[in-house]
Every structure is written in structure tokens, then in C-alpha cells.
Amino acid sequence: MTKPLLDVEDLRVRFHLRTGTVEAVRGVSFQLGRERLGIVGESGSGKSQTGRAILGLTPPPGEVTAKRLAFDGIDLLTASKRTLRTLRGGRISMVMQDPKYSLNPVMTIGEQIIEAYQAHARASWSEARDKALSMLEAVKMRDPSRVFALYPHEVSGGMGQRAMIAMMLVTDPDLLIADEPTSALDVTVSMEVLRILDELVTERGMGLIFISHDLKLVSSFCDRVLVMYAGRVVEELEAKNLREAKHPYTQGLMRCLPTLADDVRPLPTLNRDPAWAL
Amino acid sequence: MLDIQNLQVVFGTGRLRVDAVKDVSFHVEPGAAYGLVGESGSGKSTVLRAICGLAPITSGRVVVDGKEVTTPRSKAFYRTVQMVFQDPYASLHPRHTVDRTLSEPLAIHGEKDAEARILQALREVGLGPSFRFRYPHQLSGGQRQRIAIARALILRPKVLLLDEPTSALDASVQAEILNLLDDLRRKLGLTYILVSHDLAVVAHLCERLLVMRHGEAVEETTSKALRSGVASNEYTQSLIQASQGFTRDAKQPTQALAG
Numbered sequence: 001m002t003k004p005l006l007d008v009e010d011l012r013v014r015f016h017l018r019t020g021t022v023e024a025v026r027g028v029s030f031q032l033g034r035e036r037l038g039i040v041g042e043s044g045s046g047k048s049q050t051g052r053a054i055l056g057l058t059p060p061p062g063e064v065t066a067k068r069l070a071f072d073g074i075d076l077l078t079a080s081k082r083t084l085r086t087l088r089g090g091r092i093s094m095v096m097q098d099p100k101y102s103l104n105p106v107m108t109i110g111e112q113i114i115e116a117y118q119a120h121a122r123a124s125w126s127e128a129r130d131k132a133l134s135m136l137e138a139v140k141m142r143d144p145s146r147v148f149a150l151y152p153h154e155v156s157g158g159m160g161q162r163a164m165i166a167m168m169l170v171t172d173p174d175l176l177i178a179d180e181p182t183s184a185l186d187v188t189v190s191m192e193v194l195r196i197l198d199e200l201v202t203e204r205g206m207g208l209i210f211i212s213h214d215l216k217l218v219s220s221f222c223d224r225v226l227v228m229y230a231g232r233v234v235e236e237l238e239a240k241n242l243r244e245a246k247h248p249y250t251q252g253l254m255r256c257l258p259t260l261a262d263d264v265r266p267l268p269t270l271n272r273d274p275a276w277a278l
Numbered sequence: 279m280l281d282i283q284n285l286q287v288v289f290g291t292g293r294l295r296v297d298a299v300k301d302v303s304f305h306v307e308p309g310a311a312y313g314l315v316g317e318s319g320s321g322k323s324t325v326l327r328a329i330c331g332l333a334p335i336t337s338g339r340v341v342v343d344g345k346e347v348t349t350p351r352s353k354a355f356y357r358t359v360q361m362v363f364q365d366p367y368a369s370l371h372p373r374h375t376v377d378r379t380l381s382e383p384l385a386i387h388g389e390k391d392a393e394a395r396i397l398q399a400l401r402e403v404g405l406g407p408s409f410r411f412r413y414p415h416q417l418s419g420g421q422r423q424r425i426a427i428a429r430a431l432i433l434r435p436k437v438l439l440l441d442e443p444t445s446a447l448d449a450s451v452q453a454e455i456l457n458l459l460d461d462l463r464r465k466l467g468l469t470y471i472l473v474s475h476d477l478a479v480v481a482h483l484c485e486r487l488l489v490m491r492h493g494e495a496v497e498e499t500t501s502k503a504l505r506s507g508v509a510s511n512e513y514t515q516s517l518i519q520a521s522q523g524f525t526r527d528a529k530q531p532t533q534a535l536a537g
Binding site for chain 2: 042043157186187188189190191194195198213214215216217219220221252253256257258259260261262263265266267268269270
């Protein structure tokens with residue numbers, strides 16, 4: 001195997017609160033090449049904190065430790081702030097859940113993409129504009145120059161999310177972290193957004209970390225899936241072998257979803273074994 | 279039990295006029311569960327809100343239990359029809375205990391025997407009496423949704439309007455709430471109208487459903503037909519396909535894109 005793009009070993013995220021210390025991520029290890037990795041878990045499982053810790057975006061009282069947290073040979077824990085700034089948005093970028101809250105409401109979409117590009121590349125405004133327009137075209141906006149001049153409140157959720165993907169990919173990152181990129185969108189729209197994301201990731205040979213609560217979606221989209229429970233990875237498996245999941249939590253998660261294919265009544269519920277969290 | 283005839287809901291006038299629901303009709307038998315499915319902006323929630331008086335009825339008739347509804351709705355109406363909202367984090371008063379939340383409808387309707395009714399309501403939704411004096415922030419999302427259901431059931435209504443009751447919850451908690459709703463319907467002989475964007479959830483809980491799009495009814499179908507993949511309408515077909523998860527090669531409904 002070639003050198004991994006991202007190497008995470010024993011990642012821990014702790015929050016020291018007045019009421020005691022909460023460990024949100026408890027020893028997560030994985031390696032990522034140029035592939036699509038899914039991280040699945042329910043709320044509070046630490047999946048989003050894992051994604052944020054990689055980018056150094058853990059909110060203030062949080063503390064991140066790891067035996068190794070390296071991106072392409074660069075140690076992210078000891079790297080200077082300056083190095084981190086060039087990496088973030090440049091070589092690693094992140095698509096957030098809700099375009100309504102993650103886009104700047106007082107800048108047009110075009111300006112925001114240009115800002116993202118110029119933060120990492122020496123480019124004149126007109127070069128940056130051409131790049132932004134071609135990116136908007138790449139995410140299948142019907143009229144890129146019109147969307148370029150629109151403010152975030154003037155576009156729909158699906159368009160906003162595609163604009164955010166355009167912004168994140170304009171710098172040609174090596175690694176994209178997508179944290180629930182489609183949870184705020186309608187089903188048919190989210191399929192379209194995923195299709196675009198899939199095309200761009202495959203075309204550019206990026207690594208992708210796809211964080212979601214939706215096991216079915218992740219397994220149909222990714223190559224490999226990590227299942228998280230209470231801050232730990234309880235199971236790692238190839239997406240296509242999801243049906244052969246061994247851990248009772250993964251099995252329970254799969255079974256408790258109602259499906260169109262068969263009618264199970266009552267739905268099997270998940271009996272949480274306290275031993276899983278140990 | 280519930281008869282909606284040519285319901286139309288319009289917000290605003292002139293340039294700001296929005297036709298949220300255009301000429302929707304359906305009929306629900308007593309004891310049945312009826313689903314409304316569609317994407318955001320399809321008007322499915324507005325239909326529910328128009329039934330219970332949270333949105334205006336511009337034209338058309340809403341008949342509940344043989345009587346056409348009056349605006350404003352009478353007290354008797356709210357004894358028959360109650361609603362459960364989508365977000366259990368927003369629909370419970372943060373500074374009221376469970377006990378106070380549940381006693382409010384009893385006080386409004388002058389019901390006696392509040393204590394016993396509250397304990398019974400808690401039991402019905404599978405929570406013990408220990409939850410009675412907790413605040414919403416001391417409950418998990420699933421527990422909160424159970425309280426919201428208990429609040430709706432405490433007046434013994436015949437019709438329950440459910441607006442995306444599980445979409446804010448985790449998958450395993452969703453299963454618990456769906457089972458609870460299924461049980462309660464059988465035990466108490468309730469009539470449900472369920473709004474959801476999730477076809478699988480609607481097919482699980484309801485026998486019949488209406489697919490909506492841009493405020494119009496697209497197709498009325500049964501969950502049996504949905505399960506066997508039979509849908510005469512192209513839009514319904516695309517919803518079924520999208521609910522199967524992501525596929526790399528399948529054809530996409532291009533109309534979903536509004537770029």
C-alpha cells in the first residue's frame with residue numbers, strides 16, 4: 001500500500017466542563033488513501049468531532065490528543081498555525097451540513113468562491129472569477145454567471161449546498177471532509193448533490209470522508225465504512241459487505257429502519273448493551 | 279372521519295401571493311392512517327396546519343367528524359383533533375415541567391382528575407412516573423417526542439395530526455416512536471394523518487397516502503402499491519428511487535434541479 005493521505009491513530013477529543021470531563025472521541029484510528037470513507041453513527045457518537053479534530057476546528061474548551069494525526073506526512077498536532085491555515089481550505093476542505101448557516105449572508109456566492117480561491121492561490125480577480133465560474137459550472141448550475149451574483153438567501157437549499165461544494169473544491173484539495181452534506185436537503189435534491197460530489201471526487205482523485213447518520217446512504221456511496229458508537233469505532237467494514245456486519249450495534253441500526261421492501265411490525269428496536277460503550 | 283374537499287390555502291396578496299395548497303381533496307376513514315408525502319415546499323405541512331387552524335382556509339371545505347370546521351376552531355374541535363410537531367426540541371416549553379405541559383390542556387378544557395390522567399398519559403407513552411417533574415432539557419429527543427405525543431393524547435382526541443414526528447430523531451429512536459404510534463392507534467382507535475418526506479416511514483404507518491408537489495396532489499396511492507413499486511406517476515417513481523439510496527448509474531429526475 002502507498003503512503004496514506006491521512007493517518008489517524010488513537011485520536012481523542014475531550015471537553016473539560018464544570019461538571020467533569022466529557023470524552024467525545026475515545027481512541028479513533030484509521031488510515032485514508034484516495035478513497036471514499038464513510039463515518040456513521042447516531043447523534044453524540046463523536047463522528048462530527050472526529051471530522052472537526054482533523055481540521056483543528058474543535059471548539060475552545062475541547063482538547064485534542066492523538067498518538068499520530070498526520071496529513072500527507074505533516075503532523076497536524078504540532079504544525080504551526082500558519083501551516084494549518086494553508087492546509088485548511090487549501091489541501092483539506094470541509095463541506096458543512098446546512099448551507100443556510102455556513103455561507104456568508106452578506107457576500108454574493110461568486111465573491112465567496114473568489115475569496116476562498118485567493119486565500120490559497122496567487123491569482124488576479126479576473127482569473128479567480130473565471131475559476132469560480134468554471135467551478136459553478138462543474139457543480140451543474142444552469143446559469144453560472146447568474147448564480148455568481150446571487151446572495152445565499154436568493155438560492156434554494158440544493159443550490160446553496162452545490163455552491164458550498166464549488167467553494168470547497170475550487171482550491172483542488174486532496175482531502176474533502178463532508179459533514180452531513182445532504183441532511184438538510186430533500187431526497188431527490190440530495191441524490192443530485194451526491195452525484196455531483198461523487199463525480200468531482202472520482203475525477204480529481206481526492207480522498208473523501210463522508211460523515212452521516214444514514215447508514216444506507218453511506219453504504220451506497222462510500223467504499224469503506226467506520227461505524228462509531230459512544231466515541232469509538234465499533235466496526236470497520238467494506239461498504240458492499242454491510243449486510244455481513246458483525247457488531248450488534250451495526251446490525252441493530254440496519255434492522256430498525258422501515259423499508260419499502262418489506263413490512264416488519266413492530267420494528268425491531270435497538271437494545272443498547274452498556275458493554276459496547278466500554 | 280375527516281373529509282377535505284378542494285382545499286386551497288393562499289398566503290399574501292398581489293405580488294407576494296403564494297398558493298401553498300391548490301385544490302387538494304382527500305378522505306380519511308375512522309381508524310385509518312393517511313400519509314401526505316412530498317418534498318419541502320410541496321404544501322404537505324400546510325394542509326395539516328389548515329386542518330387545525332394554524333393556516334387559513336382560503337377556499338374549500340374541511341369536515342371533521344361530520345361537522346364543517348369553524349374559524350376560529352371551537353374547543354370541541356381541539357378535543358377531537360390534536361397535533362404532534364416535528365421538532366421535540368422546539369415544541370415543548372423549556373421552562374415548564376412535564377407535569378405542567380401535560381396539565382395545561384386539562385386545565386383549558388376544565389378536566390378533573392388531572393393527576394391520574396397525567397400518570398396514565400405517561401404510562402401510555404412508555405415513560406414512568408419519575409419523568410413527571412422533569413424539564414425538557416433533562417430528556418432525550420425520543421423522550422421529548424413521547425411527551426409531545428402524551429400531551430396530544432391526554433384529551434382523548436380521535437384524530438392525531440403528525441407533522442414529521444420522527445425526522446428529528448436518530449434511526450433507532452425513530453423505530454421506537456413508530457412502534458409506539460402503531461400501538462396507540464390500535465389500542466385507542468385513533469385516526470392518523472402523517473406528514474413525512476420519508477416514503478418508508480409513511481408506508482410503514484399508513485395504508486393510503488397522497489403524493490404532493492408544488493401544492494398540488496400528484497397521486498393518491500396505497501402503501502401496498504408503493505411497496506410493490508407500482509406508481510403510475512413519474513414523480514412518485516422518482517421518489518421511490520431516491521429512497522432506495524444512492525446509485526451511481528441510475529437516471530435522475532432532472533426536474534429536481536432548479537439551478
